[in-house]
Amino acid sequence: MTNVIIRPATPDDALALNAYRRQSADEPNNMLTYSAGEYTRTVDQERERIVSASTADNQHMLVAEIDGKIVGHCVCAGRRAQGALRHTAGLGIDIHANYRGQGIGRALMQAMLAWARENPVIHRVELEVFTHNTRAIHLYLSLGFVVEGLQRQVYFKYGRFVDVYIMALLVGA
Numbered sequence: 001m002t003n004v005i006i007r008p009a010t011p012d013d014a015l016a017l018n019a020y021r022r023q024s025a026d027e028p029n030n031m032l033t034y035s036a037g038e039y040t041r042t043v044d045q046e047r048e049r050i051v052s053a054s055t056a057d058n059q060h061m062l063v064a065e066i067d068g069k070i071v072g073h074c075v076c077a078g079r080r081a082q083g084a085l086r087h088t089a090g091l092g093i094d095i096h097a098n099y100r101g102q103g104i105g106r107a108l109m110q111a112m113l114a115w116a117r118e119n120p121v122i123h124r125v126e127l128e129v130f131t132h133n134t135r136a137i138h139l140y141l142s143l144g145f146v147v148e149g150l151q152r153q154v155y156f157k158y159g160r161f162v163d164v165y166i167m168a169l170l171v172g173a
């Protein structure tokens, strides 16, 4: 963990972040909703997402960087820009395979939850996680997330149907 920098993504990260996310999708058994070849956003679209996350009042995007290289990514975005769902934010996170189990995921989550707690709009942070993703579930539970439900056979990955837990944390006052 010594050299890790956790910081908001900037438009200058678009190229590297796009490459990072493509390789995450391509990783076998990646525990993500994207599978090989399915991350199809262009670099320009990546830049637009970064700009949106840095300007919208209910979005935030963080990267973890080691020696100038992106090794992790976490995004939290309100489900709507306006209206009855804008306080509810979906969270996604992934750490490069070579850097897992070193506390980087926890550091990214803690930074993101600090942002959510200070944000006057965000009240609820929610995510879905494959029920066999024990490491991620351990991390989320340890940060106060609660399992609210199980959805059966939502995804088809690894040649089989995969269940997900819906987990959420209330961060508002």
Ligand SMILES: CC(C)(COP(=O)(O)OP(=O)(O)OC[C@H]1O[C@@H](n2cnc3c(N)ncnc32)[C@H](O)[C@@H]1OP(=O)(O)O)[C@@H](O)C(=O)NCCC(=O)NCCS
Pocket: 030, 031, 032, 093, 094, 095, 096, 099, 100, 101, 102, 103, 104, 105, 106, 107, 127, 128, 129, 130, 133, 134, 135, 136, 138, 139, 142
């Ligand atoms: C899940 C993920 C984000 C966690 O980040 P990380 O940097 O690897 O995790 P950390 O090192 O910060 O912490 C992992 C925690 O899980 C624990 N852990 C590790 N392997 C575990 C396992 N197989 N079962 C249960 N807990 C496990 C660690 O001990 C640590 O807990 P502790 O701090 O209480 O000791 C990361 O592993 C990852 O990107 N995985 C692949 C993609 C993914 O699953 N994304 C989330 C989709 S919902």
